Amino acid sequence: MLSARGAAMAFGDRVLWSGLDLDVAPGEFLAVLGANGAGKSTFLKAALGQQRLTAGELLVAGRPPGRGSRAAGYVPQQKSMDAATPLRARDLVALGIDGHRWGLGRRRADHRRAVADALAAVGATDYADAPVGLLSGGEQQRVRIAQALATDPQLLLCDEPLLSLDLGHQRAVSAVIDRRRREHGTAVVFVTHEINPVLDLVDRVLYIANGQHRLGTPAEVMNSATLSELYRTPVDVVTVRGRIVVVGTPDHASGSARHHPDDHQHHDHPALRTTARSGR
Amino acid sequence: MSGLFDFTDYGALLGLVQNSLIAAALLGVVGGLIGVFVQMRDMQFAVHGISELSFAGAAAALLLGVNVALGSVLGSLLAGALIGLLGVRARDRNSLIGVLMPFGLGLGVLFLALYEGRAANKFGLLTGQIVSVDTVQLGWLVSVSVVVLVGLAVVWRPLTFVSADPEVAAARGVPVGVLSVVFTVLLALAVSLAVQVVGALLVLSLLVTPAAAALRVTASPVLAPLLSAGFALTASVGGILLALGGSIPISPFVTTISFAIYLVCRVVAWRRTRRGWGGRRPAGAETARPVPAAVP
Numbered sequence: 405m406l407s408a409r410g411a412a413m414a415f416g417d418r419v420l421w422s423g424l425d426l427d428v429a430p431g432e433f434l435a436v437l438g439a440n441g442a443g444k445s446t447f448l449k450a451a452l453g454q455q456r457l458t459a460g461e462l463l464v465a466g467r468p469p470g471r472g473s474r475a476a477g478y479v480p481q482q483k484s485m486d487a488a489t490p491l492r493a494r495d496l497v498a499l500g501i502d503g504h505r506w507g508l509g510r511r512r513a514d515h516r517r518a519v520a521d522a523l524a525a526v527g528a529t530d531y532a533d534a535p536v537g538l539l540s541g542g543e544q545q546r547v548r549i550a551q552a553l554a555t556d557p558q559l560l561l562c563d564e565p566l567l568s569l570d571l572g573h574q575r576a577v578s579a580v581i582d583r584r585r586r587e588h589g590t591a592v593v594f595v596t597h598e599i600n601p602v603l604d605l606v607d608r609v610l611y612i613a614n615g616q617h618r619l620g621t622p623a624e625v626m627n628s629a630t631l632s633e634l635y636r637t638p639v640d641v642v643t644v645r646g647r648i649v650v651v652g653t654p655d656h657a658s659g660s661a662r663h664h665p666d667d668h669q670h671h672d673h674p675a676l677r678t679t680a681r682s683g684r
Numbered sequence: 685m686s687g688l689f690d691f692t693d694y695g696a697l698l699g700l701v702q703n704s705l706i707a708a709a710l711l712g713v714v715g716g717l718i719g720v721f722v723q724m725r726d727m728q729f730a731v732h733g734i735s736e737l738s739f740a741g742a743a744a745a746l747l748l749g750v751n752v753a754l755g756s757v758l759g760s761l762l763a764g765a766l767i768g769l770l771g772v773r774a775r776d777r778n779s780l781i782g783v784l785m786p787f788g789l790g791l792g793v794l795f796l797a798l799y800e801g802r803a804a805n806k807f808g809l810l811t812g813q814i815v816s817v818d819t820v821q822l823g824w825l826v827s828v829s830v831v832v833l834v835g836l837a838v839v840w841r842p843l844t845f846v847s848a849d850p851e852v853a854a855a856r857g858v859p860v861g862v863l864s865v866v867f868t869v870l871l872a873l874a875v876s877l878a879v880q881v882v883g884a885l886l887v888l889s890l891l892v893t894p895a896a897a898a899l900r901v902t903a904s905p906v907l908a909p910l911l912s913a914g915f916a917l918t919a920s921v922g923g924i925l926l927a928l929g930g931s932i933p934i935s936p937f938v939t940t941i942s943f944a945i946y947l948v949c950r951v952v953a954w955r956r957t958r959r960g961w962g963g964r965r966p967a968g969a970e971t972a973r974p975v976p977a978a979v980p
Contacts, residue, residue, distance in 0.1 A: 452855050470857070478855035488723055488899040489848050490908035496849065503845030504858045508837055535903030536848070538961060551852065561855075 405430055405559045405591035406451060410460035413446050419615040420446055424460065426610065426619060430558065430589040433582070433605050435596060435622075438612035439654065444595045447612070448561050451593065452478060465558050477552030479562040482545050482569060487537035493547045494532045497522055500551035522550040526580045542573025549580055553590070560584070562594045566601050574601040581605075599626065600647045613653075622648070691929040701924060703822045708920035710829040711881045711890060715920075716913030717836055718874045719895030721867060724847035728892045730767055733781035734875045737763035737788035739884035741876075742809050743795035752809075753824040756876040763788065764872030768865055792884070812883035812935040821880070828877050835870045839863055844905060882920070886935050890916050893942040897949035901956070915945045 405428050412422035420443030428434050436444045449455035450462055453469035462468070465475035477500075491499075497519045498511060523532050526546040531539060539547060545565055552560060560581065566574045582605045585592050594602060599609070599622070609625040611618045613634045618625050625631075626648050631639040639652045698705075722731055741759020745752045763784060770780050792809070836843075845853040846863050854860050878887040894915035898908050923938030 453857075454854065473857070478852055480851045480855075485848070486724070486726075488896070490720060490724070490899055490903055490905050491844070491848050492903050492905075495905050499841075499845045499849065500852070500856065502841065503849075503853060504842055504856050506838055506842060508840050535961060537903070538957075548852070 405432075405465055406434075406593060407463045408460065409462075411450070411457050411462050412459040413443055413450060413455070414458045419458075421612050421615065421617050422459065424617060428559070428591045428593060430591055431585050433585060433592045433594065433602070433607045434610060435594050435599055435602060435606045435608070436610045436612065437596060437599055437625075438617075440597070442612045442614075444597075444612060445563055447610075448478075448563050448593065448595055451476060451559075451561055474555045475557055476559045476561055477555065477557035479545070479548050479552045479560065479565045481564045481567050482541045482548075484541075485536050485539075485544065487535070489535070489537045491536050492533050493528060493536055493539060493543075494519055494523065496536050496547055497551045497554050500554045518554050519550075522554040523547070525553065525584070526550045527576075540573075541569050542576060545569065545573070545577045546580060549577070549584075553584060556588075558590060560590050560592045562592065564596055565594070566596065566598070571601075578602050578605060603646075603648065626650075694929060697928045701928060703819065704924055705921060707822055707825045707881055708924050709917055710825060711877055712894075712917030712920040713913045714829050714832050714874050715878055715890035716894045716898075716916030717909050718832065718871060719891050719893075719916065720898070720909045720912050721843060721847055722871065722891060723895045723899055724844070725867070727871070728888065729778055729781050731871070731875060731891050732888060733767065733785045733788075734760050734763040734872055735879055735884045735887040736785045736792070738872075738876045738879040739809055740788040740792040740795065742879060742884075743792040743799070746801070746809070747795045747799045751824075753821055753828075753876075753880055756879050757828065757873065759788070760872035760876035760879070761869065764868040768868040789884075808883065809879065810883045810885050811933060812881065812886060812938070825877060825880065828873050832870050832873050832877070835866065839866055839870075843867060882935055882938055886939055889935075889939040889942040890920055893939075893946050894919065897942075897946040900946075900949040900953035903961075915942070919945065 406426065407428070408424045408426040410422075411424040411426075413420045414422070426434075436447055438444050446455055450457055451464060451469055453473065464473060467473070467475070469476070498515060501515050501518060502511065520529075520532070523529050526549050528543065528546045528550055531543055531547075534543075536544065536547070548565070549560075562581065565581075566577060569577060578601055581592055581594070584590050594606075596602065599606065603622065606622050608620060609618075609622050611625050611631070611634060613631075614636060616634055618630055618634055620630075626641055628639060628641045631641055631650060631653065635653050637652065637654070639650060642649050642651070722728060738756045738760040741762070742752050742756035744759070745755025748755075766784060767777060767780060770776065796809070842853070842858045843863050843866075845856070846858055846860050850860060874891065875887055878890055882890060895908075895912040897915055898912035902908050902911060919938050919942040922941045923934045926937040926941075927934035
């Protein structure tokens with residue numbers, strides 16, 4: 405569904421990743437992990453055709469990613485929408501189908517049916533007619549998944565879709581994504597700084613750091629040896645009650661439960677970093 | 685009160701202001717429709733900024749003795765281009781507008797001070813001169829309105845997508861940059877229209893208030909623009925009809941009707957949200973919900 409051959413991305417001298425060879429199979433769940441600014445979101449942008457590779461090749465469903473390709477659906481981070489947005493949940497999903505078309509024209513009956521089906525598939529029928537500005541974070545993300553799936557894409561690209569959701573909604577939203585890939589064979593590329601909420605679903609992990617990457621099962625990648633090598637500094641990966649805790653990374657990329665980007669900044673703070681290191 | 689209103693000879697007066705009524709109705713529809721996007725794109729301040737430069741353009745035209753409507757359109761487009769080119773991010777945009785606005789207003793005042801013609805013309809650019817729309821001007825107003833309405837119809841759906849949901853719209857291949865430029869041009873044209881009818885200081889009453897009111901009471905993408913246009917039409921045409929019976933200029937009537945509609949919509953929205961809108965309540969059990977209709 406998504407394949408990369410020798411793919412590289414660099415901004416000037418700064419290489420985000422290079423020599424990336426990857427094949428995401430139908431129904432596979434690939435988690436893309438790494439520190440802030442490591443190039444996770446850029447990877448998604450490349451798959452969406454919004455950012456050109458510096459070298460190599462990237463194919464979505466066998467074709468170069470075109471802008472607005474229907475082969476890929478996109479789920480962004482949750483962000484609060486203005487209460488005065490004249491759209492209902494149903495309308496937001498419909499824009500995923502025909503929002504790129506010029507003109508006014510009435511929605512076709514098959515579009516309306518596709519919208520209703522997509523909302524039903526994510527369990528959002530109850531609030532299909534609620535204004536998007538009044539949806540909760542979890543409801544909004546379900547509607548966003550319905551929007552991304554309404555065109556029946558073979559690949560679902562998610563950019564931190566669980567960020568700023570509470571634990572219950574994180575579970576519900578990831579369950580919706582999981583069911584989709586099992587029932588429809590939709591491949592999932594899931595960018596996250598926090599693997600734990602989706603740990604049980606992940607088939608493979610792509611970990612990006614320091615211009616390098618590692619690809620493999622969670623067990624192959626999320627261990628002290630691999631991450632220490634990747635970060636070129638001693639990193640400890642421990643499993644506590646089924647959760648993976650990473651200690652000692654400069655950015656503390658997938659540590660304990662944190663859901664807000666704001667929290668991230670605390671870990672970038674030099675004082676906190678020192679404490680984390682000396683504490684080992 | 686008897687000095688304020690006098691509705692004798694009302695029929696005869698109505699005949700005299702026929703052009704003005706047409707202009708006001710057009711402006712109502714255009715302002716109400718474009719206002720919905722102004723709300724969605726959070727560009728209320730830009731509307732005000734553009735209107736001040738449009739005023740400067742119109743004042744310059746008055747001084748030079750050329751077509752005032754043309755001057756107003758050029759001033760608007762210049763403001764729109766500056767805001768579009770230099771103010772890509774919202775924060776940059778607002779500070780840029782804050783810088784442009786007093787400069788435009790100052791230029792306009794300078795041009796008016798140098799102008800030696802009728803005093804009513806001067807005042808009209810700031811607070812409205814709709815009762816004096818002549819046939820030549822009406823031709824301009826109609827053409828500009830048609831351009832804006834056709835333009836809006838063409839970009840309506842992708843513009844809605846980009847305005848409400850820019851990231852996903854970009855991912856779906858909607859040309860975000862092109863639409864932003866097109867919208868700024870259409871907005872500039874609509875503002876110049878409004879400046880000539882209700883004056884630079886009161887543009888917001890037709891380009892912002894009606895849409896803000898409509899979005900309080902509906903989230904339907906079909907009903908919202910219709911209501912907004914209806915509200916703006918009521919305010920602009922209603923303002924003229926009331927002003928005819930009195931000695932006061934039309935602008936206070938337009939702004940008051942517009943504001944009254946807004947208040948009614950807020951009350952309706954408040955009651956509806958309290959009862960739960962579409963099954964949603966603002967203070968529900970879920971945590972990540974933004975508080976809707978937050979009082980600024």
